[in-house]
Amino acid sequence: MKNPVVVLGLGNPLMADEGIGVYLIERLTKLAPEYPNVDFVDAGTGGLSVLHVIEGRRKAIVIDCAFMDEEPGVIRRFTPHDVRSAKVLAHQSLHEADLLHILNLAKQLDQAPEQVVIFGIQPEQVVPSTGLSAALLTRMNTYLSQILCELHA
């Protein structure tokens, strides 16, 4: 049975800061017993699978690496209405995905949650590597407390 709220971590932990969503979900999952009405999901790079994870929820909180023209390590909370995608999709393969495009499709299909909140974290580096760069690693606790605040909101 799905909980009314879902927190999704997106990204690839083998591409350094690109995996921030997954690293944060690992930490959040350890706190899951304190949040019985919340599901924490490592959605990796599953693309459109996000559609099914958010379907039927009241609220979806998405954590993802994001180019936002900010300093590395900056976290910003926003909704899909606050931004437009600067990503050019080649439409060549299923292996490219744009969260905003997926959310738009969910809306079109009438299966979007009432509320979607995105936490974007500006990367310092996106390169083949395990582990996060210092700019993000030193802010992990800040990220966690901001996301937990959202759960208490």
Added chain:
Amino acid sequence: MPKTVNVNVHHVTRIEGHGNIVVNATNGKVEKVQWQVPEAPRFFEAMVRGRSYQDIQTVVSRICGICSITHSLTATKAVENAMGIEMSEQTDKVRILMHYSEQLQSHVLHVGYLVAPDLFGFPSVVPLAAKAPDVVKAVIRLHRLGNEWSDLLAGRTTHPVTLVPGGLTKVPTAQQLIELRGRLEACVPDLVAVAQAVLSVAGSIPAFTRETEYISLRQDSPPAYTFYHGEIASTDCDGTVAVNDWKTVTNEYVSDQSTAKWTKWHRDSYAVGALARFNNNGQHLLPLAKDVAKMFGLQKGCCNPFMNSVAQLAEAVHVVEASKILIDELLTKGLKEEKVRVSPKAGKGSGCVEAPRGILFHEYEFDRRGNCVGADICIPTGQNHANIQKDFEKFVPEILSEGEDAVRLKLEMLVRAYDPCVSCSTHMLNVQFVR
């Protein structure tokens, strides 16, 4: 005829390396036709070196979010091959059942999300969802079923966690399999509806053909339409090649126009994927899947790459039908928990599984403690690059008179038909704030 045709579909970004399409023609004369692939180097091979044999399948599952089960299965098979680990019949069947879930979700999504908008004349699935909501909803329902089916057997939708060398950490219950079987039975009308919808616009599938070598797995004993067992087969020869000898098939080489290695066997190029599997094994499709192939006039020996999407539709039906049979066999035998006991040892071995987009090879070497000392991965899309280039060279002169826009669209459709996996390691957001 247009005097000049210049197509430059350029998608290179620093991280997400999509292929570029370049065509230059003047006065009806083709000067340049190129499929350029700036694919990232194979850094995953370096990432698994030094890691324990127990961790390989977890790392490689992150290579690709769409084919994560296939990568994990291929790695697990390679590890088991390297260390001489035997599989129980139950593990084998559950793994194949798990793998079918990925075939279904990938195939329906590829056809519904990327190919159908082309055929219906829409730029993407979003406007298609507005105009033909029933078809898109059927695709999404099938994709959701594939996701939940993966969840049940792999532990989660993407990046599986139940696979370990020697077995599985979790076995489904009989009740779960009975429920899954019911859902598979119930999804057939959706599959047929999607096939009918694609058939209604099948006239938009370009009638392009080029003699091609098709390579896939083939299982002779017992004969079956295989994604998992068997040896490497080609439409250009009768025999098969053992999985451990896969490099005698791929013959990788460096092309000037790509940082991804290209491959060739009996000809200058070969193709892998659903159409390759169909051309090598089509006679073994289950009856309902054969009916779908027949609806579209797809027959063995087909050399129209655009028909790969039709072969995917037939395979989507096949994996659902084959899964019902597998579930019945598992239930008849009874499911039991099996202990996994593996002692690491030195060795080298390969694994091969058919990803939705074609044959995938992994090879690993381990020291006596079971730590990885060497890795080699050859993905299906890498094996298709040379073939896409050869298709371009024949196709462009045939469509040049249709003008620049048509050439661009048809070449993009051709690339899409191969269901490429050109960028799967990163999916991050790139946003501009508007308020």
